Amino acid sequence: MQRWNGWGETKRTFHLPLAARTYLEELLGAGVHIPDGDYQTSLDTVPPSRLPDHPLISTDDETRLLHARGQSLPDWIALRSGKIGIFPDGVATPETGDDVRELLWFAQEIGCALIPYGGGTSVVGHINPLPGDRPSLTVDMRRMNRLLNLDEESRLAIFSAGVTGPEIEAQLKPHGYTLGHFPQSWELSTLGGWIATRSSGQQSYLYGRIEDLFAGGTIETPVGRIQLRSLPASAAGPDLRQFVLGSEGRLGVITQAEVRVSPLPEEEMFFGAFFRDWESGMAATRALAQTSAPISMARLSDPLETETTLALAGRERLITFADYGLRLLGHSVGRTLLIYGITGDHGFVSSARQEVSAILRRFGGLPVGAMIGRQWEKSRFHTPYLRNTLWDLGYALDTLETALPWRGVDAVRAEVIQAIEQSFQSEGSRTLVFSHLSHIYTDGASLYITYIFHIGEDLEQTLHVWRMTKHAASVRIIANGGTISHQHGVGLDHIDYMEEEKGPIGLRLMEGMSKALDPQEILNPGKGWPYS
Ligand SMILES: Cc1cc2nc3c(=O)[nH]c(=O)nc-3n(C[C@H](O)[C@H](O)[C@H](O)COP(=O)(O)OP(=O)(O)OC[C@H]3O[C@@H](n4cnc5c(N)ncnc54)[C@H](O)[C@@H]3O)c2cc1C
Known part of the structure; x- marks a missing residue:
């Protein structure tokens, strides 16, 4: 069963060792547990639905509550406090494209x-419904989760779009394939x-981002169906996939x-290397990207993230091991951890590993083998559960991300970290801010910043501080030429920065697309870009 006011399955928890709690208390002060709003009380706040009956739509309170919010910090505050406020009026779970067309028709009607x-x-x-007189209908796609066709000759697979990550891999694996998309x-x-x-x-460095993987498909719009054919390449005007x-x-x-x-690789390995400081780690990571090194991913944590990650996971043995190696190199503080992956057949992994190690050593890197990489691989989808544990202890965790050319990465990192720290200081509280490079390109990188802070007894006040912080950081990102999002998208929280990023003509173009396909503005209003 999925948690209604947190991340993931109720049966899974992230155990935080005592040493990790002490570490957080030393840096932030003791957390104070804030009791959650009660599920039944939250359910009692769901108002009557304003939708007429429809055979594809459920209007029961529980389903509406479970579709009211996502995973942003404002969503967590709403769900944990039980003050959710706005709910969809109904939830549909279509099984076919025809069902979706029927629902679009109903919404317009x-x-x-x-x-x-x-x-x-x-x-x-x-995915949050917005306040107003207009009812809202959430269309949950998760029943549309099948592999419909696999063209092995072309290495193309057609899926219904509501399929989850594990369902994709489970359906491809028996045929010997992977999509390789692992957010x-x-x-x-x-x-x-x-x-x-x-x-x-x-692992987008190897497999590509979703825009590289998405070859074509079917989109139901209020004015009809768009069928995007899969082509290896085309010069027939602008690529319509980019609009989708x-x-x-x-x-x-x-x-x-x-x-x-x-094809499923024979081996998928992850390794670790330590650097004496952030600067040498970043130079090495840039060199990996610019020499097209044979890696599948690279993630470079700054010194504080390195320390915090290891401390929160309680891996004292690894810290000791790293310290030993770094002492041999004459460096013991400010260590910076690079996790990198190599994918291929056994011979390839072994020769690529030597090639990558040689590059890292040129920058003073200390490759420490596969143990730390294995730990990262084991916990890669478990780490989000830490957010539940932290909240229960009285701490919130949020993230910010951007991408920009290499020349600007350090300045933005320093400015955004400072903006976050100042924002909390101005409210008399402390925060722990750290960062990593999460995706690398020849011309730049994406910067991912995490911050942990106290939840106040007054959650409205916590939300106020979060808004101030988010704005201060977003302004710095945009002013320094970064994108407002490398991977999370725009939604509600980034929409105010879109004009700066796309320019007024760019926004008009996007609005024009909405007007052409959705003349009544029924589709997810208020998200992504303005529609006047
Ligand atoms: C713990 C955690 C870790 C994350 N890590 C990553 C990461 O590593 N990389 C990353 O890119 N993102 C990450 N995200 C962000 C989030 O998971 C992504 O934005 C993801 O792509 C959203 O997918 P979803 O199916 O949950 O979409 P939803 O959250 O349900 O919807 C997102 C948007 O897509 C639209 N949408 C959904 N399905 C359809 C459809 N079939 N047709 C048209 N529109 C549709 C919705 O209307 C909405 O606007 C993370 C989020 C969390 C909570």
Whole structure:
């Protein structure tokens, strides 16, 4: 069973060792547990539905509550406090493209908003119904979760778009294939959601981002069906797939997607290397990207993230091991950890490992083998459960992310960290802020910033501090030429920064697409970009 006010399955928890709690208390002060709002009390706040009866739509309170919010910090505050406020008026779970067409027709007929819903893992408010007189209908795609066709000759697979990460891999594996798209939310997020948010998987360096994997598909829109044929390449004008990628449910409902798949690799290995400081680690990581090193992923944690990650996981043995190695190199403080992956057959992994080690050593790196990489691999989809544990102890965790050219990465990192710290200081509280490079390209990288802070007894006040912090950080990102999002998308939380990023003509173009496909503005209104 899925948690109604947190992340993931109720049977899974992230155990935080005592040493890790002490570490947090030393840096932030003791957390104070804030009791959660009660499930039944929250359920009692669901108002009567304003939708007429329809055979495909459920209006029961429980289903509406479970589809009201995603995973952003404002969503957590709403769910944990039990003050959710706005609920969808109904939830449909279509099984076919015809069902989706019927629901679009119904929404137009009665003038309600229609919110496409994948796994509900959005961290920027994508799937939240908005206040107003207009009823809203959430269309949960998760019953559309089948592999429909596998063309092994072309390495193309067609899936219904509500299929989750584990369902994709389970259906491809018997045929010897993988999609290779592994966002940290993989357990719950869906193919349609990935496409609609331009998602990036942890091994996108090897397999590509979702825009590289999405070859074509079917999109039901209020004005009819769009069929995007899969082509290896085309010069027939602008690529319409690019309108669907990042469309955030504003242009139509993706019902089927054809994706590029790869043969399952013989070996998928992850390794660790330590650097004496962030600067040398970053130079080495840039060199990996710019020499097209044979890796599947690279994640470089700054010194504080390195220390915090190891401390929260209680891996004192690894810390001791790393310290020993670094002392041999003459460095013991400010260590920076790089996790990198190598995928291929046994011979390839072994020669690529030597090649990568040689590059890292040129920058003073100390490759420490596969043990730390294995730990990372084991916990890669378990780490989100830490958020539940932290909340129960009185701490909240949130993240920010951007991408920009290499020349700007350090300045933005320093400015955003400072902005977050100042924002909390101005409210008299402390925060722990750390960062990593999460995806690398020849021309730049994506920067991922995590911050942990106290939940106040007054959750409205916590929300106020979060808003101030988010704004201060977003302004710095945009002013320094970064994108407002490398992988999470726009939703509600980033919409105010879109004009700065796309420019007024760019926004008019996006609005024009909405008007062409959705003249009544029924599709996920208020998200992604303005519609006047
Ligand atoms: C713990 C955690 C870790 C995360 N890690 C990553 C990560 O590593 N990489 C990353 O890219 N993101 C990550 N995210 C963000 C989130 O998982 C992604 O944005 C994901 O792509 C959303 O997929 P979903 O199926 O949950 O979509 P939802 O959250 O349900 O919806 C997101 C948007 O897509 C639209 N949508 C969904 N399905 C369809 C459809 N079939 N047709 C049209 N529109 C649709 C919705 O209307 C909405 O606007 C993470 C989130 C969490 C909570």
